Amino acid sequence: MAASISGYTFSSVCYHSANSNSDHEGFLLGEVRQEETLSISDSHIGSSEFLTVIEVHNHEPCTQLFSFYDYAGTVNEEKLNRILKDRRKNIIGWYRFRRNTQQQMSFREQVIHKQLTNILGIPDLVFLLFSFISTANNSTHALEYVLFRPSRNRYNQRISLSIPNLGNTSQQEYKVSSVPNTSKNYASAVCCEVDQSERVREKIQEEVNKLKEEIALRKRTAEEEKGRVELSAPTVESSLERALNSSPPPIYSTTLPPDSPSAILLPRPQAVGSPGHPTPISGLGNGDGSSSDSLNRQATGQEDHDDDDDDNSSEYENLVSEQMQPPSLTETITLGRPATLWPDGDAHSPPGS
Template sequence: MAAPTVCTSGIVLASMMFEHLNRDSDAEGFILGESKEEERNVIIDSDIDHIYLEHRINIQKHVTCHKLNNFYNGAGEVNLDLIRNILWDNKQEHVIGWYRQRRNTGPQMTFRERIVHENLKRALAKPDMIFFLTTPSETTASGSTHRMEYAVFKSQDGLFHNIPVLITNLGSLEEQVYLRSSAPISAAGYNRVLQKHKSNFFSVDGSLQEVDKEACRNVEKSERQVQTLRAEVRAIQKRILKRKQRAEEKGVAEIVPRRNLLLRRELRKLFPRSPLLRTQTLTFEGVPVADPPQLQG
């Protein structure tokens, strides 16, 4: 048998990470997708066909349990009725494994996880079932940076092996990766909406209908208006920034208004030698310094 490779999209992995980081505790659930083997033919320079088997496990969806240890007991024995309730509208045959997310631990399976995995394989009759383990941890005290380690395990002959994981993103795709993978598993609500509005976009033979030209013009017009508004906002921001820079360069200080000028002027006339109405020089200890004697001519 060919060595398996687990494939998943960055969106699925990001949704699992986001859901876990927004919880107060660890999380676990089931992984849905497909496991298949394909025969690939590679022609080398000597025109000799090189045929090999490729085993791919495609993760397309995950279903989270509402609480930990929900479908198994303390001894690791699984309950099929609870599993069906967790899957709800998802078909049991689409289950290809389960996952666990643990905080601040190493990427190794625990003894209970190994027992649950083996019992789950026998209960669902899935010999190729995988276990997806993610172990997030905070790298800064403020919690602004997180580190997420992940690993996938598969048991064979009682031994658990770490198998490689391929995250397919639009920026780093191998040739025809989406053409060789099956359509993702969708929810029942999505299928109902698609069947209800399918006639508005597709013809009877399955071909795409001509899109309403008036709707296209309206969308194009609104997009141009948005671009114009964005350009105006950027221009206003630049003008505000230039004004702030010019004000800082000139050193414009806030002018403090002088109040009660008439009152102070009259007080100086009535009390010309009052120490409260004239400035004095003080020492570090707060003692007034005597004024120097004035020279008389």
């Protein structure tokens, strides 16, 4: 079995470990694959061997110690799932950083490793131990690392860990890592929260721009409405002034001029009981050829045929003589001019009649 870790993942773990104030731990992300190697020798035509290779692509640090287990080493599966989330299927091991200690697994670490193997269901789960050693006078600092693959019988079984392109590259070509994650993917993984915040900011900015446009449109509409009101206000005021300054309409008596021909033909309205209303003439007919005197005589039973004949003949002659005489122009105009109705209900002739 062999293991390899990418250069940027290894440097990131070392940087985090060297700058931490205390011990810390985390999980290793990657994949396990099988490689077939062919060997040809003089004694054998050819033989093939299968090699298990563990590749570490990334790491997931924990916020603090004892984040998914207690002091006795009992793993809390609920806390473990909260830390791993959807990256649980990519877990291939876990790591621990300690200061000034030996490069061996402690009893607590062995208990935790066994429980993680059963919970995650990974038989080839590995453990990477980092130790930082410094001399008494702080003149020398060393960062050591070792990879363990605990088994049933041996918990201190070590596996060689190689870092591509680290070492003497003059005799070797630069190796292109088969790890799918590149610097771009690494940056997207590290800056995931930053990208999300940028997207949220862009959405908020779009909403703010839309609100600005709506406010500007409402302001323009209000200004246009105000301008229309100001333009229509002088027109209304001028019409009101013309209505107030104009003279009142003429009354009925002055509608037609006195010299108009149509005024002669108009009747003269007179109120009943007014001084200008003509009183009925005694002796005139009632409309059916009989007079009021004859009606009175018929009611009392006293009729004088001789006197009636003389009276009727004289009244008939007077009526005929009056009808034959044409009225003067002054009387016609006076009779044809309508009288003015006043608020008291009486009809008064216009002045000068």
